[in-house]
Amino acid sequence: NAGVTQTPKFQVLKTGQSMTLQCAQDMNHNSMYWYRQDPGMGLRLIYYSASEGTTDKGEVPNGYNVSRLNKREFSLRLESAAPSQTSVYFCASLSGTGRTGELFFGEGSRLTVL
C-alpha cells in the first residue's frame, strides 16, 4: 500500500516563482490536509478538504491555494513564493468517515525559497 504520496520531495524556488505540490492517497479517505512544519512551531494547518468538492482555510492559509481534484488528490499551490514559505510541507488524510480519527501522513516535501 502506497498510503499518502507527495511530490516533489525537494524543491528550490526563487522568490516570486510559482509551484504546485501534489498529493494523492489510495485509502479512500474523505478528508485531506496540508500542513507545514517549521522548527519550534510544530505542524500548522494550511488548508483542508473535509470531502471531495469542499476546501477550508486552516491556521496559516495566506499565500497558498488548494484544489481537491477528486477524492484521491489534493494539491497545494504557491502562486508567488516568498522566503517565509521555506518549510517542510506534509499532506495527510483522515481515516474513517467522521470528523475525527487517525491522520496518515506523506513523507513530506522540503521547499526552499531563495
Add this chain to the structure above:
Amino acid sequence: GEDVEQSLFLSVREGDSSVINCTYTDSSSTYLYWYKQEPGAGLQLLTYIFSNMDMKQDQRLTVLLNKKDKHLSLRIADTQTGDSAIYFCAEDTGGFKTIFGAGTRLFVKA
C-alpha cells in the same frame, strides 16, 4: 483559542524511562494523540486516548490524562536508541481539525 504546548527537548539514557508532557486548552477534545516522527519521515500515530479515560497502556507506552489540568503525558519504559524521534502531542477538536504541539525531540544516549 486552541493550543497545545510541550517542551522541545528531552534526553535520557538507554534503559531509563522517558516522560514527555503536554498541555492542551480545548476541554471539548474527544481524542488526544501521540504521533512519532522519525528523521526524514512523516508522522505516524503512536497511541491515543479517549477523553473519558485516565490512563491507557500499550506495551512499553503509558498515556496519562488529567482532564482537570488539561495535561497529557507519554511514558516510554525501557527507552531504546530506536525511540529517538520527535513526539507530537495533538488534540482532536472534532471539527475535522487536529491541533499539534511543537513536538518534543527525544535523544536516547547509549
